[in-house]
Amino acid sequence: MVSTRRKPGWDGHMRDPERVGELPTFTERWGGSGSVIDIDGPIHWVEYGDSDNESPPVVMVHGLGGSHLNWVRVAPILARHARVLTVDLPGFGLSAAGGRQAGIDANAKVLHRFLHDVVGAPVILMGNSMGGMISAFEAAANPGVISGLVLVNPALPVGQRLPDPQVALQFALQFIPFVGEGYLRFASRNLTDRQLVERMVDLCFADPSRASEEVLEVATDFSHYRRGLPSQDAAFLQASRSLMLALARPGRYQDAMRSIEKPVLLIHGDKDRLVPVAAARKVAAANERWDSVILSDVGHTPQLEVPDTMLDHVMTWVGKHGLMGA
Template sequence: MLDPKRGGSPAGRTFARSWGGSGSVIDIDGPVHWVEYGDPEAGSLPVVMVHGLGGSHLNWVRVAPALAERTRVLTVDLPGFGLSPAGKRQTGIPANVAVLHRFLTEVVGGPVILMGNSMGGMISMFEASAHPDTVAALVLVDPALPAAQRMPHPRIAAQFAMYMTPFVGERYLQYSSRRMTDRQLVERVIDLCFADPARASEDVLEAATELAKYRREQPSQDAAFLQASRSLMRVMARPQRYLQAMRALEQPVLLLHGDRDRLVPVAAARKVAADNPRWDTVVLPGVGHTPQLEMPDAVLDHVLTWIDRHGLV
């Protein structure tokens, strides 16, 4: 393994040190960066956190340290995101499920509580369904879900339509990168994902801006982002296999969903919750697509209460 704090690694550096995170890199057909919190020997079940489309290990810094007081916590950067360059690897949903499975078996080495946001929630469900021995329980934070009665916000629908269109998606990302500063790129994501952007932590904004600057200086990751987004939309367009994976889950599941999520409407979460009555579901009022960043205390309260009720840690 390579430690990005010591130099010479593909990742180069770690951006979560301010929150007590320690970064490392493993080779899974290319570098995969992750950040660890807490004592590796603490707790009966580690928690592994998986970010969404365009995200990174920084998506979890407002909840990971508190959870690490109870158990080992690891946050992973999927290939093409954060500090894990895609290289020659595929970055679609099946490829990232395979990378996550190898991470769980080669780095953690035992069952985990898998916690996924957005695309990371989808990847986590596929992993838990295909390999139930690696996942003892699931926490889904505004996971990517098939549309229900209510379609996504028009801005979101238009944006993903551009991503899906060959050449148009590539030009859109290139144009956005050229015309915006690193801070503006981060603030655009916050405006999209938060119900109230004023809730954003300045420390997280600064770290995310530094990460955006670092990524801008690396070979373009646009192709990896577009491949992941197009794969995600293909799953949504033909969701039968995804819905089957959900129904196959036998592990305890906690679904947390903001009722002001513009990317995944809360109607979709309510529909999935109704179809899977064994799940524990909490709708968070006045919260957007990334509750763990926007309302971390509420997320921690629900997660820790659920963990205690099921005797997981």
């Protein structure tokens, strides 16, 4: 069941999340509670923990092709210390794109409105992959809404080091008009829901055997549910193409990262096939005020592959900067 709780905005006024149909609950077993708000269309999010907790709330932003499910192995544990919200960007998860744009800048604006309308207090922003880039742009443009930033294998300019050849081919196909659309349709028609999930695990994990069977089962059910919805391929391709363009002309992104004044933790797996670890090391060297951790034998989604290890580093970092209560 989707709740319709009221949250104060930055100006102290109350905002009414709009009920949008009856959405299924995929995170209930982990203690998550789903809600929907109208931000020029439905935005779905899942909340964990106590909204009265005095620590800064934590807002988690998924990557390309991801959703709120990407955080189920870390959000419930972190919710023992702070209110945690995991948001679905337009066209992903349970947030239908409708007529909205799904590029990087458009999603950064949606994220800012979500922080304003739903959270209403400075947050620790945590983003993975594309969500890391979007979170970095938000932290740079609106420092008053951020207490700290955690970048988990963020999308980064790769410089001279190319990504995995298979990954490069997939992104190249997605970038070409009509070819990208056909590529996604082919995959959807020819793979089962479980195969779609396992293909993503193989791509994002250094060791697929670390995947939680419970999460795999729920992700398979989630894939089956989304297959019955109107296609979101257009939003996915728009986001993918926008991401590639931002990385091809990285100056604005690099300037944004350098301008962030709040504490930043960069976490990156050294076996990431999508964003080479060399790119993370280069960004860490260019931003010496940041804290950075390179995880050995870990892929693109540490929050799913090695959640306990990732959380240990996050809690050490929040303790160092006094960002969270006990």
